[in-house]
Amino acid sequence: SQQGEEDPQALSIQEGENATMNCSYKTSINNLQWYRQNSGRGLVHLILIRSNEREKHSGRLRVTLDTSKKSSSLLITASRAADTASYFCATRSGGSNYKLTFGKGTLLTVNP
């Protein structure tokens, strides 16, 4: 079953602009992770934020987590054409299975 739902489904911006993607989820989580997928290829882990964290940075990426609203956002600053990809949020709800429950993703297109 889907846990995370990304918004928007598709986003098109110009190089140099910032891109913001949002993710909402339904049940309590242990952590939330963001992944990037280039067309039909493997998923690349971007960043993990734990349920007791509110914000995390990694290079041009900034992730926030609001557990009261069950939502997260991923901000990519100064976007590049190479950032064009699908972005997924994935939640881990705890327990012994490290299963990630993925949303359907946001397709980001960065135009040169």
Add this chain to the structure above:
Amino acid sequence: EAQVTQNPRYLITVTGKKLTVTCSQNMNHEYMSWYRQDPGLGLRQIYYSMNVEVTDKGDVPEGYKVSRKEKRNFPLILESPSPNQTSLYFCASAAGATRGDTQYFGPGTRLTVL
């Protein structure tokens, strides 16, 4: 280089012909898992393994088998493939509870069952 490898990357087969998709990781990870990705449905977990000889069902295990005889390998077996198993398959691994649960994904196997 730390990585998860899958073979084959592409496979076209016919209904009922048994096949195995291999998965191997070189990071000494305890946890391994299989997902399938389908348009409109996203990624769904098929099976997972917490360690050698410990496996369990995920959300969509029907029609699949797995084994974990060695820590590094986690093959996915389709005993009698059917067209509804046409999908993009991903293997993933994670270190485990004490060393973090960031999951590392393989490059994917695109399977077509005719």
